[in-house]
Amino acid sequence: MIKTFHTACPRNCYSTCSFIVKMNGQSITSIEPQPLNKSTSEGPCLKGLSYKERAQSKDRILHPLKKVKGKFERISWEEALNEIAERLINYKAEYGSHSVLFYAASGMSGLLNGVSSDFWRLYGGTTTVYGNLCWPAGLEASRLTLGENKHNVPWDTENAKLILLWGKNPAESNIHQMLPIEKAQRKGAKLVVIDPRRTPSSERADLLLQPIPGTDGILALAIAKIIIEKGLHDLEFIEKYVFGFSEFEKSLESLDLVQASKECGIPVHFIKKLASLIGSIKPMTLVPGYGMQRYSNGGQTTRCLLALSIITGNIGKSGACWHYANLQSYVFDKVKEPVNYFPSQFDKPFRRAIPTALLGEKMMEQKNPELKMVWIERGNPVTQNPDSNKTIEAFRKLDFVVVVEQFLTDTAQEASIILPAKNMFEQTDIIGSYWNPYVQMKQKVMEPAGEVKPETEIYYLLARKLGFSEEVIQNHFPENNDEAIEKYLNKELKVFEELSIEKLKQGPILAPGLEEIAFENMNFNTPSGKIELFSQQAFDKWEVPQLPTYERLEEGQKNENPQFPLSLMSPNTKNRIHSQFGNLESIRALDSEPLLIMSPKDARAREIKQGERIKVWNERGEVLIKTSFDHSLRPGNVVMVNGYWNSEGGSPNLLSKGRETDMGHGTAFHDNMVEVEKI
């Protein structure tokens, strides 16, 4: 008999698609679109469709493994958990619990991830990480300015008359966004893409501007200056809702258009053209991407862009929107990843915290106690955090590494013990989205494969082995049966009348209290109660200027090192979510190895041919891969997409530096200079 389940994709992906899974016993018969989700009604992407293959992959880890003389051997759960428990007890007794690092990242979202943090807190606290690899500079820039992170519902984009995709490439990273964009275009809207690369998203654009990486701040300020000089700004809106406009206007006096044009590489007449579009076409939806803020100046750059939406009054109306992140469906704190952007607010006894952007370096620096052990779940830091060589070095200095994983990733290769991880079909959980406005249930549709145990069960068993009291166990660790999990989730849902396990089983539910048009009431949760172009907090918290300013990149422009003249970007790509999916045959058939994309001009200067194997290197590492020429790429820029494993040929993070963004403790992956050499 075929059974139908409503579920949702738990990947760290804007779309957070709903879909319907049909099961015949333990076998998936189909993965189909879920029309109830208005943002993703067309159904999942190729990665979503490959979940069946992923669940059944022959490479999946199905039982605990222990490294013995450099090789992984199968061991029993009893043996694995006994060794882990014994070590946890000993490290704590001998060095203190902070000699253990708990590292979790964004591999799987869900409310149950809270159980992991609870376990480590109850263990007595650990060292953990703060900051985030992804989006915090832009989040913090938006929060400083608007008071919170929310945007109009995705389908409202079709009401825009001007759409700017600024450093975002939704045709690969958020395919469902291309539909409202196309609808808007059919109704006459103009689409402008601003990206150093010519991306699939730009194929539909009316205008593509290709700035020098990391210089968008000055481009935006130049546009603001022209708009204000021509009187195209919305004075009424500014007077009512904006704090610090006159200071902002004044700060633009010293900006020279010709110099700005030289700095960002966009000819003056194109800057003027874009200023005239932004100044005259309303409503405008500005969609800044996350890639663009992964620079040492990312937060200030984001504030410069946001200034354009503000001075033209494009906030709080249908079609008019600053479309960065929509946290309206993050109704439970724990749905957010276990990160906290502000170390001062840390739960002190629980955490000794190190920045995730400098993971390897800071792991090795810890003293009193030194780190002895790391526990990794839902993350692949060797591939995804900057400076892979440092991360590997730090791991190899430890006594003991536990990795909870589905596959033998670069990080799992460093493990002493690997515990097999669940997949999205093997446990029920509840997820939000940072783009669509739904709270959703990811339903369990099958029993875990092999000897796989979800993290909740692993912690339940470990809590017993560590001698946690019965009361603590009852309160924090659901037993691994479906009823106990649902009871745990229901407890979290109780606050919201609209939400219940039973209702969520029927499909996605709009977030309680959702504002379809964000900021429509013009309430801004900032110190002045207005939109803050001038932010004292920006200075007090992050020591950046109170106004949006353009800052030159730390590596790319300030420390120009003639030895490394090429700027390396490592954006996301269609068929992978970071380091996930690339190991599946269906994805490999399309995307088999990492490539260095470069301009033929840079290649010619180095006597390099299309498709030739070359060395990309800098003082942090090297990668040996093939080239692929891109005539549309600006000479001086090279690209290696994010997500390839070192075992597949190389992650761009072998080359990136551990460096924080100017605000939010983000990670400046793209501020990264390299040289390319014939081998």
Ligand SMILES: Nc1nc2c(c(=O)[nH]1)N[C@H]1C(S)=C(S)[C@@H](COP(=O)(O)OP(=O)(O)OC[C@H]3O[C@@H](n4cnc5c(=O)[nH]c(N)nc54)[C@H](O)[C@@H]3O)O[C@H]1N2
């Ligand atoms: N298919 C797929 N989808 C994904 C992901 C994935 O890995 N694969 N990851 C998800 C996650 S976690 C994230 S954070 C998002 C990220 O997705 P996006 O927000 O789209 O971010 P990126 O792909 O990192 O970069 C977007 C674009 O910014 C451009 N860019 C780089 N530097 C600059 C610059 O200085 N100025 C300008 N104007 N543009 C610049 C890049 O060329 C790229 O085309 O996607 C999510 N969706």
Ligand SMILES: Nc1nc2c(c(=O)[nH]1)N[C@H]1C(S)=C(S)[C@@H](COP(=O)(O)OP(=O)(O)OC[C@H]3O[C@@H](n4cnc5c(=O)[nH]c(N)nc54)[C@H](O)[C@@H]3O)O[C@H]1N2
């Ligand atoms: N150079 C460069 N580096 C980047 C980026 C970039 O643009 N350029 N982007 C950055 C960004 S935006 C992000 S968000 C990060 C993402 O980096 P990470 O957060 O590390 O994410 P993933 O690579 O998606 O997934 C990590 C692992 O989680 C595992 N996993 C999946 N489900 C589960 C589960 O239920 N339990 C357990 N235990 N494991 C599970 C997967 O198999 C995978 O190996 O990468 C960052 N790194």
Ligand code: SF4
């Ligand atoms: S990876 Fe993104 S686009 Fe693909 S199914 Fe999951 S949420 Fe949807």
Ligand SMILES: [Mo]
């Ligand atoms: Mo991300």
